[in-house]
Structure formats: C-alpha cells, structure tokens
Amino acid sequence: MKKFNIIDGIVVLLLIVVGVGAYVYLTKDDSISAVETGKTEVTFIAQADGVLDSVVDTLKVGDQIIGNGYYEDATIVDVLVEDSCRIDAVNGELILVETPELKKVTVTISGTANKYGPYIDLAGQEIKGGSGYTIRTQFFEAGGKILTLIEKAGN
Amino acid sequence: MIKKGKLFGKIHIVDILAFVVLVGVIVINVGSFSPAKITSYSQGKVVKIQYEVITYEYSPLVFERLIPGTVLAQDKKYLDGKILDIEILDKVISLVDNNGEIVTAAHPLYKKAHITLEATVLYEDEAYKLGNQEVREGKPYFIITEWNNISAIVTNIEIIEE
Numbered sequence: 001m002k003k004f005n006i007i008d009g010i011v012v013l014l015l016i017v018v019g020v021g022a023y024v025y026l027t028k029d030d031s032i033s034a035v036e037t038g039k040t041e042v043t044f045i046a047q048a049d050g051v052l053d054s055v056v057d058t059l060k061v062g063d064q065i066i067g068n069g070y071y072e073d074a075t076i077v078d079v080l081v082e083d084s085c086r087i088d089a090v091n092g093e094l095i096l097v098e099t100p101e102l103k104k105v106t107v108t109i110s111g112t113a114n115k116y117g118p119y120i121d122l123a124g125q126e127i128k129g130g131s132g133y134t135i136r137t138q139f140f141e142a143g144g145k146i147l148t149l150i151e152k153a154g155n
Numbered sequence: 156m157i158k159k160g161k162l163f164g165k166i167h168i169v170d171i172l173a174f175v176v177l178v179g180v181i182v183i184n185v186g187s188f189s190p191a192k193i194t195s196y197s198q199g200k201v202v203k204i205q206y207e208v209i210t211y212e213y214s215p216l217v218f219e220r221l222i223p224g225t226v227l228a229q230d231k232k233y234l235d236g237k238i239l240d241i242e243i244l245d246k247v248i249s250l251v252d253n254n255g256e257i258v259t260a261a262h263p264l265y266k267k268a269h270i271t272l273e274a275t276v277l278y279e280d281e282a283y284k285l286g287n288q289e290v291r292e293g294k295p296y297f298i299i300t301e302w303n304n305i306s307a308i309v310t311n312i313e314i315i316e317e
Contacts, residue, residue, distance in 0.1 A: 007170035014177055035231055045216065087263065089252035094260045118228035118301040129217045130305040147216040149302050 035117035041153040042120060043077070043110045046133045048144030049084050051103045055140065056081050063137040065109060067123030074111020074122055076137065081105055105142060107135055108150075120152065199279030203316035205239070206272055206290050208298065208307035212246040212265035220302035227274065228299050229286035236274025236285055238300070243268050270298060270307065273315070283312065 059081075065074040083098035113122040120127045125134065129148040134141060210218075218241065227236035245261035252258045276283045276290060283290040288297065290309055298305045 005167075005170065007167075007174055010177065011173060047214070085264070087248070087250065089250035089256075089258040091254065092252055092256060092258055094248070094250065094258055094263060096263055116231040118226075118233055118299075119231045120301075126304060128299070128302060128304040129220055130213060130303050145214075145217075147214050148219050 037116050038114075039112050040115040040120060041110070042113045042122065042127055042149065043108065043151050044127055044129075044149045045106060045108050045147045046135055046144055047104065047106045047147050048135055048142035049102075049104045051084075051105050051142045053101055053103050055142075056103045056105055058139040059105065059107070059135075059137065063140070065111060065123060066136045066138060072111060072123045074109055074113070076107050077110045078108035079105070080107075105135070105144075106147070109135075113152075115152075120149075199277045200317070201275060202278045202283065202314055203273070203275050204283055204290065205313045205315050206274070206309060207311040208270050208272065208296055208309050209244075210268045210270065210298070210305050210307040212262060212267050213305065214264065215243065215266045217303070217305065218243060218266070218268050221268065221270065221298070221300070221305070225300045225302070227272070227285070228301055229288075234274065234286050236272060236276075238270060238298075239273050240271040241268055242270075268305075268307075269310075272298070 059076070059079055061076055061079055063076045065072040065076070082104045083100050084102035084104045085096040085098055087094055088097050089095075109122075111122060113120045113127055123136075125131075127133075127146060127149055129146055131146050132143070133146045134143050221238060221241050223238055223240055225238045227234045227238075244267050246265045246267050247259060248262050249257055249259040274285050274290075276285045278284075290296065290312060292309050292312060294309050296307050296309045298307055
C-alpha cells in the first residue's frame with residue numbers, strides 16, 4: 001500500500017474546513033423573522049410622465065406585461081392618459097400648463113408576483129410605492145414610478 | 156537537488172506548490188478576522204433610537220401606505236424598526252412670474268412627508284446602523300417597508316435607550 005502523504009492530508013483537511021465554512025455561511029439565518037416566500041397576487045398603479053403622444057395609443061387594457069424577454073402572468077387592467085403638465089407662474093400664482101405633445105400615462109396592473117418576505121418582484125422589478133418601474137408591453141415601454149401597491153393576496 | 160520531480164528526492168514539487176497556495180489562502184482568510192475587525196465588532200452596541208426624515212417630493216398617492224406601526228424592511232427581511240408618525244407637507248417651490256415677481260407656493264402636484272421612526276440599531280464604527288443603512292443627520296435614507304421604497308433625508312436622531 002502506498003505511504004500516506006502529509007501534504008495530501010493537509011489538503012483534505014483544508015477542503016473539509018472550507019466546505020464546512022461555506023455550508024455555515026450559506027445556511028446562516030440572518031433574518032429577524034422567518035421569511036415567507038412564494039407567489040402572490042398583486043395590483044398596483046404605475047405612472048410614466050412625459051411620454052410622446054404618438055406612442056400612448058399602443059397601450060390598451062388587457063395588454064400583457066413583458067419581463068426579461070418573456071410574457072409575465074400580469075396584465076394591464078386600467079389605462080388613464082392625460083396631458084403632461086409643467087408649472088408656470090402667472091400674475092403671482094402658480095398654474096399648471098398642459099403640454100399636449102407629452103402625456104402622463106397611469107396604468108393599473110394586476111398579476112402574479114414573486115414574494116420573498118417583504119420583497120415583491122414582478123419581472124425582476126420591485127413592486128413598492130415609490131420604486132422606479134418600467135411599464136413594458138409588447139408594443140410599449142416607458143420608464144416611471146410605482147405610485148401605490150393597492151393590494152396583494154392576504155391583505 | 157531535484158530528482159524525478161522531487162525536492163531532495165523526497166518532497167514532490169507539486170505538493171510544495173499546493174502547500175504554498177494553501178498557506179496564501181489561510182493568510183488571506185486570517186486577515187478577514189484580524190484583531191482590528193474583531194475589536195470593531197465587539198465594540199458595537201445595540202441602541203434604540205427615534206429619528207426623523209423628510210422625503211423627496213412624490214405624488215400624494217405614494218404616501219397612502221405609510222401608516223404608523225408599519226414595520227421597516229430591507230430586501231427580503233424585516234428590521235426591528237417601525238413608523239411612529241407621518242405628516243404630509245407641501246413641496247414649496249419658487250418661480251418668477253410674467254411681472255418679474257417671485258412667486259413662492261405649494262407645488263400643485265407633489266407633496267413631501269415628515270416621518271418619525273423608531274428602531275433598534277447597532278452603534279459601531281461611529282455610526283448608527285439599521286440593516287445596511289447608516290442613520291445620520293443629513294444623509295440620504297430609504298424608507299423601505301413591505302409597501303413602499305421612498306427616498307428621504309435624515310433630519311434628526313434621538314437616542315431613547317442605550
């Protein structure tokens with residue numbers, strides 16, 4: 001039988017130490033409470049301002065949301081298109097001046113999202129009021145914000 | 156000196172190289188747990204603070220879900236902190252009108268919010284840390300809950316319990 005090599009022994013020992021260390025690191029529970037994961041039904045309102053008026057007519061109720069190259073289980077259930085506004089000061093007052101060539105698009109989206117405790121994402125985008133959000137369908141895309149998360153399953 | 160790939164005819168040259176690499180890995184890892192860092196962690200203490208923030212301007216609808224009692228979060232976990240109070244404020248802007256006069260008034264579309272929060276934080280490295288954010292007056296701060304992710308600036312910190 002071949003004689004045991006001390007260097008090989010050290011290598012095996014270190015591999016075991018590294019393996020145990022990696023296991024402990026990857027399985028440690030650093031959360032304060034248990035995280036609930038899975039799917040959840042969400043409905044939220046997103047808004048994009050300053051969208052060219054010539055492109056907004058491609059956005060319709062029933063359009064499916066596009067994720068990273070594929071359709072998501074989420075659709076647009078309401079669309080509101082208004083003129084974008086800028087603010088001017090006239091005779092000592094602030095007034096809103098409508099700019100018809102630019103539109104403010106507000107959509108309500110309902111669908112199934114991924115939930116990891118307090119974190120919810122749909123197509124890789126965080127779903128929280130105030131978060132940046134890109135409204136993306138097959139024929140339309142505009143960057144905006146989520147105004148509010150209206151409801152999710154269980155709430 | 157080197158015969159048949161072995162140093163002094165006994166130790167294999169490949170084993171020596173492996174040994175050198177392993178020593179390097181050990182030295183680097185030991186560096187991660189150097190006395191300075193261990194001291195730093197051991198000096199951290201848990202402190203309960205009350206702090207206030209003023210948000211940037213948002214559509215009022217964004218603030219709808221920011222209600223007292225809402226628990227703070229970070230990524231996929233909840234934190235030991237909550238919202239105590241929220242007050243919606245005007246976003247005041249100034250523009251020059253057609254007569255050359257400065258008009259200062261509330262923004263007709265956007266509001267901001269003054270929010271009071273309470274949290275149990277870690278005080279270490281001369282900073283109050285809640286999750287991966289430092290709570291320091293004047294510093295940008297994200298109010299993250301299950302429902303919101305809002306940008307703000309910390310305006311006041313008060314230590315409640317040490």
